[in-house]
Amino acid sequence: MAVTLAYAIIFLLTLVWYRFVRRQRKKSQGKAQTELPPGSMGWPYIGETLQLYSQDPNVFFASRQKRYGEIFKTHILGCPSVMLASPEAARFVLVTKAHLFKPTYPSSKERLVGPAALFFHQGDYHSRLRKLVQASLSIEAMRNLVPDIDALAASTMDSWHGGHVVNTFHEMKKISFEVGILMIFGRLEARYREELKKNYFIVDKGYNSFPTNIPGTPYRKALQARKRLSKILSDIISERKEKKLLEKDLVGCLLNSKDENGEVLTDDQIADNIIGTLFAAQDTTASVMTWIVKYLHDNPKLLEAVKAEHKAIKRLIEESNHPLSWSHTRNMPITYKVILETLRMASIISFTFREAVADVEYKGYLIPKGWKVMPLFRNIHHNPEFFTDPQKFDPSRFEVAPKPNTFMPFGSGVHACPGNELAKLEMLIVTHHLVSNFRWEVVGSESGIQYGPFPVPVQGLPCRFWKESTT
Numbered sequence: 001m002a003v004t005l006a007y008a009i010i011f012l013l014t015l016v017w018y019r020f021v022r023r024q025r026k027k028s029q030g031k032a033q034t035e036l037p038p039g040s041m042g043w044p045y046i047g048e049t050l051q052l053y054s055q056d057p058n059v060f061f062a063s064r065q066k067r068y069g070e071i072f073k074t075h076i077l078g079c080p081s082v083m084l085a086s087p088e089a090a091r092f093v094l095v096t097k098a099h100l101f102k103p104t105y106p107s108s109k110e111r112l113v114g115p116a117a118l119f120f121h122q123g124d125y126h127s128r129l130r131k132l133v134q135a136s137l138s139i140e141a142m143r144n145l146v147p148d149i150d151a152l153a154a155s156t157m158d159s160w161h162g163g164h165v166v167n168t169f170h171e172m173k174k175i176s177f178e179v180g181i182l183m184i185f186g187r188l189e190a191r192y193r194e195e196l197k198k199n200y201f202i203v204d205k206g207y208n209s210f211p212t213n214i215p216g217t218p219y220r221k222a223l224q225a226r227k228r229l230s231k232i233l234s235d236i237i238s239e240r241k242e243k244k245l246l247e248k249d250l251v252g253c254l255l256n257s258k259d260e261n262g263e264v265l266t267d268d269q270i271a272d273n274i275i276g277t278l279f280a281a282q283d284t285t286a287s288v289m290t291w292i293v294k295y296l297h298d299n300p301k302l303l304e305a306v307k308a309e310h311k312a313i314k315r316l317i318e319e320s321n322h323p324l325s326w327s328h329t330r331n332m333p334i335t336y337k338v339i340l341e342t343l344r345m346a347s348i349i350s351f352t353f354r355e356a357v358a359d360v361e362y363k364g365y366l367i368p369k370g371w372k373v374m375p376l377f378r379n380i381h382h383n384p385e386f387f388t389d390p391q392k393f394d395p396s397r398f399e400v401a402p403k404p405n406t407f408m409p410f411g412s413g414v415h416a417c418p419g420n421e422l423a424k425l426e427m428l429i430v431t432h433h434l435v436s437n438f439r440w441e442v443v444g445s446e447s448g449i450q451y452g453p454f455p456v457p458v459q460g461l462p463c464r465f466w467k468e469s470t471t
């Protein structure tokens with residue numbers, strides 16, 4: 001009896017399994033003739049998430065690229081994904097077929113930044129907002145920002161002097177936050193600035209924490225601070241509306257915009273784009289500036305050449321009795337190459353996320369609708385085929401322009417970074433003050449990278465700084 005029952009169960013299970021396999025096969029045949037890219041989907045449900053997070057993510061990407069080639073599939077954070085490690089594939093997703101791949105972010109993050117921020121969108125709304133952000137970042141606007149960024153960098157860095165330990169990343173965050181405020185609001189009243197700063201930093205902390213919405217967690221605190229930010233921003237917006245100023249800063253551009261039907265943006269749309277731009281501008285620029293301090297410290301010969309470049313500029317400034325200007329910043333060729341090489345080496349945005357909005361075929365492979373798609377910028381920037389000896393910090397490699405689509409620190413296509421020139425301007429000015437006025441040493445022998453969320457040197461690169469003239 002027991003044996004018969006066991007046979008019956010085995011028979012039933014085999015039948016169920018057979019029908020399941022047939023259905024899956026039919027499903028995939030119905031979908032397309034093309035096959036999925038090579039790669040492993042890992043364990044059921046968790047996929048390869050553990051492998052990705054238990055090691056340096058770049059080792060994860062690089063080992064799979066080596067095994068499977070420029071396009072491979074995986075399963076991470078609950079999502080089937082396709083990773084792309086070649087310039088052509090990145091261009092396909094971000095530029096030529098951008099309409100087939102929409103931006104995608106976890107909803108916990110979207111809630112904190114604000115759902116109307118431009119980088120969550122595609123189509124008409126996205127291009128309208130993008131034009132407004134670009135208008136606030138015109139050459140004229142940036143030229144006018146030079147004296148303010150110059151003064152801001154000088155005053156922040158003055159406090160570094162004296163040999164006490166400075167957390168370089170935290171200090172750079174202070175500078176990039178204030179530059180973001182300048183670009184968004186122009187000169188903002190101190191009381192508003194302080195309130196914005198206090199609440200923004202709580203949101204920033206929660207943004208990078210585990211998103212549990214229960215009392216006391218950083219995520220809950222961030223949601224509450226985000227509400228307060230909306231209130232502060234709505235006060236600033238009302239005041240600006242009353243004054244009817246035609247300012248060219250981001251708030252001015254957003255307030256004065258009308259679409260083809262004469263519709264203005266709502267206060268929520270304006271607030272979400274202000275917070276979004278601050279988010280996009282702050283940690284990114286601060287991380288790269290921290291790497292600049294490290295790379296210059298580690299390359300004394302290069303540092304001498306950069307110092308000489310800025311000594312000459314300082315002489316010009318003293319002779320003309322005019323402060324640092326836009327035209328000075330256009331004449332820093334060595335520093336500019338240092339910035340490009342830092343962007344390549346550090347590749348602080350290692351990859352970006354999109355989601356396929358339809359089944360898409362790429363080089364005979366199927367990228368199924370709904371799958372995440374990740375162009376791997378860092379792998380491209382570190383590929384010896386495009387950058388000889390890629391682990392070497394060598395700004396002179398930028399004497400020759402990189403091959404098309406091989407250098408994308410600011411992304412590419414419709415969502416490429418509109419703030420890239422401002423970020424570079426800020427880095428040029430900060431480097432000018434750093435090398436003209438300071439010598440510095442890195443504290444501790446710990447080397448390595450920490451993710452917060454972008455890669456920065458461990459502990460935010462603790463350093464001691466001394467003003468050169470006083471030592």
Ligand code: HEM
Pocket residue numbers: 103118119120130133183276277280281282284285288348349352353408409410411412414415416417418419420422423
């Ligand atoms: C070194 C500093 C920076 C780096 C490395 C960087 C990098 C990037 C990258 C890679 C993207 C594209 C992301 C994607 O395609 O998914 C992007 C988008 C964006 N960045 Fe930056 N960024 C920097 C600084 C800034 C600054 C200073 C601002 C603002 C003034 C800014 C504003 C934005 C905005 C608004 C977007 C979204 C554009 C859109 O969706 O159309 N970024 N950034």
